[in-house]
Amino acid sequence: MIPDSQKENHPLLFEQGAPGMCAVTLPMLDVPTTDKKTALPAEMLRSTPPALPEIGELDIVRHYKRLSHRCFSVDENFYPLGSCTMKYNPRINERVAAMPGFAHVHPYQLESDVQGILELLYRLRCDLAEIAGLAEVTLQPAAGAHGEMTGLMIIEAYHASRGERRSKVLAPDSAHGTNPASCACCGMSSVSVASMPDGRVDLDDLRRKVDEHTAAMMITNPNTVGVFDDQIVEIAEIVHAHGALLYLDGANMDAILGIARPGDFGVDVMHYNTHKTFSTPHGGGGPGAGPVAVAEHLVNFLPKPQVIQHEDGSFGWDYHRHDSIGIVRSFYGQIGVLVRAYAYIRSIGRDGLRDVAEKAVLNANYLASRLKHRFKIPFPPPFAHEFILVPEFESAGITEHDIAKRLIDYGIHPPTMSWPIHHCLMIEPTETESLATLDRFVEAMLDIADEIENDPSLVKTAPHTMPIKRLDEVAANRNLQVRWQQSS
Numbered sequence: 001m002i003p004d005s006q007k008e009n010h011p012l013l014f015e016q017g018a019p020g021m022c023a024v025t026l027p028m029l030d031v032p033t034t035d036k037k038t039a040l041p042a043e044m045l046r047s048t049p050p051a052l053p054e055i056g057e058l059d060i061v062r063h064y065k066r067l068s069h070r071c072f073s074v075d076e077n078f079y080p081l082g083s084c085t086m087k088y089n090p091r092i093n094e095r096v097a098a099m100p101g102f103a104h105v106h107p108y109q110l111e112s113d114v115q116g117i118l119e120l121l122y123r124l125r126c127d128l129a130e131i132a133g134l135a136e137v138t139l140q141p142a143a144g145a146h147g148e149m150t151g152l153m154i155i156e157a158y159h160a161s162r163g164e165r166r167s168k169v170l171a172p173d174s175a176h177g178t179n180p181a182s183c184a185c186c187g188m189s190s191v192s193v194a195s196m197p198d199g200r201v202d203l204d205d206l207r208r209k210v211d212e213h214t215a216a217m218m219i220t221n222p223n224t225v226g227v228f229d230d231q232i233v234e235i236a237e238i239v240h241a242h243g244a245l246l247y248l249d250g251a252n253m254d255a256i257l258g259i260a261r262p263g264d265f266g267v268d269v270m271h272y273n274t275h276k277t278f279s280t281p282h283g284g285g286g287p288g289a290g291p292v293a294v295a296e297h298l299v300n301f302l303p304k305p306q307v308i309q310h311e312d313g314s315f316g317w318d319y320h321r322h323d324s325i326g327i328v329r330s331f332y333g334q335i336g337v338l339v340r341a342y343a344y345i346r347s348i349g350r351d352g353l354r355d356v357a358e359k360a361v362l363n364a365n366y367l368a369s370r371l372k373h374r375f376k377i378p379f380p381p382p383f384a385h386e387f388i389l390v391p392e393f394e395s396a397g398i399t400e401h402d403i404a405k406r407l408i409d410y411g412i413h414p415p416t417m418s419w420p421i422h423h424c425l426m427i428e429p430t431e432t433e434s435l436a437t438l439d440r441f442v443e444a445m446l447d448i449a450d451e452i453e454n455d456p457s458l459v460k461t462a463p464h465t466m467p468i469k470r471l472d473e474v475a476a477n478r479n480l481q482v483r484w485q486q487s488s
């Protein structure tokens with residue numbers, strides 16, 4: 001008989017254990033249960049106890065250990081997820097973040113007791129401003145998307161301070177979905193600007209659409225098709241000529257770190273995604289960090305409190321910023337993530353940052369040049385940190401989806417799919433991968449292309465090596481069952 005642990009769907013915790021089994025030993029109750037002050041009112045008591053699993057500690061440990069082996073992580077294998085950047089998080093960052101002086105501080109501690117972490121945050125905000133070529137940074141936002149929202153609130157406050165209400169935001173058609181979503185969160189409307197066949201912004205379309213109602217242009221540069229738009233200075237001039245501001249979605253900063261500074265090419269506001277650029281954990285829209293950098297004319301609108309250095313050299317929080325948009329995150333931001341970002345910046349230094357960008361770009365271009373003979377690459381090189389590839393195997397009935405699933409059998413995480421153009425794979429190797437890993441990926445892609453020619457059904461039905469095989473993803477999304485339900 002196959003043991004449960006080897007089955008595809010091994011039992012849920014609720015389906016394991018036996019009455020009376022328990023993983024904890026609770027101390028004896030030392031308060032009276034009948035005391036009127038402490039006892040729960042009768043109407044709030046359940047008539048039957050909740051149906052919780054009764055299971056021993058070892059079985060719980062094995063259950064979660066088994067599940068953890070089903071997770072795919074960048075620590076285990078190549079994860080070329082374009083735009084969502086899964087790069088290795090160096091262990092030194094984890095060690096630093098776990099130091100008790102950082103890990104155990106409490107937001108309500110006196111400033112005088114937490115000078116160390118305050119100094120770190122102050123230094124981090126100065127480093128991020130320097131890297132951006134902008135005046136000042138807030139560390140409060142908890143994700144890139146949250147940074148976008150914060151940046152738009154700052155832009156709105158800026159226009160309001162000039163007696164203007166502007167609510168139109170321009171964004172190229174390759175923009176990440178969070179850009180229009182952030183506009184909607186701020187009560188602004190997003191208007192799409194066309195891209196040219198080479199992936200850069202169509203300046204004629206931009207000129208047609210920008211006007212005195214435009215609050216800002218939100219641009220990602222390099223953009224989501226991996227192209228650095230070298231018209232960026234002209235774009236900034238066009239936008240500024242109409243009194244609007246230029247917002248940079250800095251998600252792809254890892255491609256230009258130490259090479260170009262957004263402030264120098266006309267950007268007024270930008271956010272970083274620390275997970276994409278400074279190797280911190282991501283956390284699905286938070287709890288990550290999305291620090292926002294602004295130019296001098298926007299500094300007064302930054303969220304408060306701001307971490308500052310006093311004249312006597314000590315560090316503290318500044319709550320007295322009258323034009324501030326207010327608080328966008330409880331307490332001071334996602335401190336553990338910020339500590340990791342600081343550790344990363346300091347451990348690799350100025351030259352290391354530039355090296356990150358050069359290697360990220362080199363790796364992406366290496367992959368593109370090795371794959372271009374077998375797969376269509378619709379945008380012209382050179383690429384920045386990622387590139388788009390369109391598999392053309394319709395005659396064999398194979399889509400990008402099938403290739404992504406087959407890659408799982410080769411131990412490689414599927415790249416981003418079907419965005420920002422139809423039927424594409426978006427591949428981002430990051431600077432952290434070795435040549436051997438990149439070559440292994442190329443071999444896997446070429447092998448899959450051979451398989452499509454020889455036996456397309458093998459690819460069409462992949463993955464074959466996983467505990468869960470090909471899912472009907474539409475059904476899985478429409479009929480989500482993520483919670484155990486007691487059978488009646």
Ligand SMILES: Cc1ncc(COP(=O)(O)O)c(C=O)c1O
Nearest residue numbers: 083084143144145176178251285
């Ligand atoms: C281009 C771009 N903008 C914005 C975001 C949103 O960032 P976050 O997931 O940190 O909210 C992402 C995602 O990583 C992105 O790739």
